[in-house]
Amino acid sequence: MRRGTPQIGAMQAISAEEREQFYRDGYLRFGRVLSDEQVARLRSALERTIREELERDDFSDLPPEFAFGHRRKGSSNQAPRAIHQFVNMWKVVPEFQELLHNQAIVCAVGALMDGAPVRLWHDQVISKPPGDNAKFAFHHDYYFWPLDRPLMISCWLALDDATPENGCMHVIPGSHRDPRYQPAGCDLTDDLHLSPAPLGPGAAASLYDEARTWDADRAKPVPLKAGECMFHHCLNYHMTPRNVTDRQRRAHVMIFMPDGTRYNQAQAPNHPCTSTLGLSDGDVLEDPNFPLCG
Ligand SMILES: O=C(O)CCC(=O)C(=O)O
Numbered sequence: 001m002r003r004g005t006p007q008i009g010a011m012q013a014i015s016a017e018e019r020e021q022f023y024r025d026g027y028l029r030f031g032r033v034l035s036d037e038q039v040a041r042l043r044s045a046l047e048r049t050i051r052e053e054l055e056r057d058d059f060s061d062l063p064p065e066f067a068f069g070h071r072r073k074g075s076s077n078q079a080p081r082a083i084h085q086f087v088n089m090w091k092v093v094p095e096f097q098e099l100l101h102n103q104a105i106v107c108a109v110g111a112l113m114d115g116a117p118v119r120l121w122h123d124q125v126i127s128k129p130p131g132d133n134a135k136f137a138f139h140h141d142y143y144f145w146p147l148d149r150p151l152m153i154s155c156w157l158a159l160d161d162a163t164p165e166n167g168c169m170h171v172i173p174g175s176h177r178d179p180r181y182q183p184a185g186c187d188l189t190d191d192l193h194l195s196p197a198p199l200g201p202g203a204a205a206s207l208y209d210e211a212r213t214w215d216a217d218r219a220k221p222v223p224l225k226a227g228e229c230m231f232h233h234c235l236n237y238h239m240t241p242r243n244v245t246d247r248q249r250r251a252h253v254m255i256f257m258p259d260g261t262r263y264n265q266a267q268a269p270n271h272p273c274t275s276t277l278g279l280s281d282g283d284v285l286e287d288p289n290f291p292l293c294g
Contacts, residue, residue, distance in 0.1 A: 001032050001104070013107030022112055026176035026236030027169075027222065033104040033157065034227040043159055045095035046125055046250065049086070063091050065122070065272035082136040083240070086125040087272060089252070090291075096123065099254060100293045105155050105229065109256045110294070112153055112231065116258035119290045121145065121152055122273045125159075127250040128167040128243040135242050138172070138211040138219070140181070141255070142234040146271050147285075148262040152234035152255055158224040159250040167243040169230060170219035176235035180207045216241040256293065261285050 022028040034042075053062075054073050069085025089096035099105070100120060110118050127133075142150045162168035175181045182205050219239060222230050232238060234255075243249045263279040277289065 001035065013104070014111040019112060022231060022233070025171075025173040027171045027173070027230055027232040027238075028112075029222055029224070029230045030108060030155075030228070032225070032228045033102060036227060039159060039227045042095055042099075042252065043250070045093050046086075046089075046159070049089070049093050063088050064276050066092055068272040069124075081132070082128075082134040084127045084129060084133075088122050089125055090120065090123050096125075096252065099123070099157075099252065100291060103294075105157075105254070106256075106293045109153050109155065109231065113151070113256075113258050116260075118256045118293050119259050119261065119285065120293055121147065121255040121257045121261070121285070121290060123252065123254045125250060125252050127248065128240065129248065130243055130246045133167065133243045133249075135216075136167075136240045138214055138237050138239040139208075140176070140235050140237050141232075142267075143183075143208070144268050144271065145234070146263055146265050146268040146274055147257065148264040148267075148282075150235050151261065152257045154232050154234070155229050155254045155256070156224075156232065157229040157252045157254070158226050159252055160226050160248045162222075162224045162249055162251065163245075164216065164221045164223065164241065165243075166245045166247050166249040167240045168224065168249070169222045169232070170216045170239050170241065171222060171232060172219050172237040175237040176233045179205075181205050181211070181237055182235060211237060214239075257285070257290075259292065 018028055018030070056073065059067065059072070065087045068087050069081070069083070090100055091097075100123075106118055110116065128136075141154065142152065145152065156169055158168075160166070164170075172181070216239060219237075224230060261284070263274065263281060263283045263285060265279070265281055269275075273289070279285075
């Protein structure tokens with residue numbers, strides 16, 4: 001199992017080769033960060049959460065963003081979904097909140113961010129239940145986030161074995177640096193991760209719409225065993241194909257940002273994690289909604 005080394009310092013948590021690979025390819029298959037017992041505990045916490053939510057009539061004590069991306073009791077929209085989301089699990093389920101202190105994950109992200117203090121932008125469980133899922137088309141994540149700089153790093157943590165057949169992550173290596181994939185004005189220098197330049201609000205890249213029609217064979221699959229994780233850069237293009245098996249495909253995704261990241265509404269005006277917070281452009285995202293991790 002990968003171990004963080006906070007007492008030695010975040011820079012030790014990832015090798016120079018891994019760091020180089022992450023910034024060259026825009027993703028990194030990192031390895032095992034949870035034991036089988038920890039995975040089983042998270043799965044049963046998720047099952048409990050889903051069960052409890054389906055029995056509820058009053059949702060007023062849940063954060064508003066938690067409703068986004070899945071169906072509740074009595075929901076009129078029964079259309080199939082590409083993915084089912086449970087946003088900000090950390091606010092609702094203690095077993096998932098513990099992951100914000102997983103040293104292997106947080107120290108590796110801190111090292112990838114050159115030792116910056118690391119905050120959570122949000123987390124979510126994403127699942128593709130058998131028979132109720134579809135292809136989740138190619139995209140990069142930054143396009144959907146109202147944040148001032150493209151410096152976010154996601155940790156995609158498998159809660160089930162993830163394979164091409166049940167919809168594992170598929171990435172286009174290097175797309176985070178390729179101008180054809182990125183909005184005009186995006187700074188793609190070698191120091192991308194240090195670049196302070198904001199992107200044009202919501203501007204789609206030349207390949208953005210076309211890429212949404214592509215199939216998984218245009219990309220590299222990243223199969224993972226339950227308890228293993230990968231990291232991906234917020235400008236990296238990725239997709240997940242339909243789960244055509246009778247197996248679950250659940251993942252927990254934590255999205256980290258360097259401390260000091262600011263709100264930029266025009267980039268994504270209606271994001272469920274910020275739309276009720278009354279933020280103004282330039283506000284720094286901080287506690288309690290965006291906690292420091294470690
Ligand atoms: O898990 C999935 O199916 C999609 C994940 C994804 O797009 C992401 O983590 O950015």
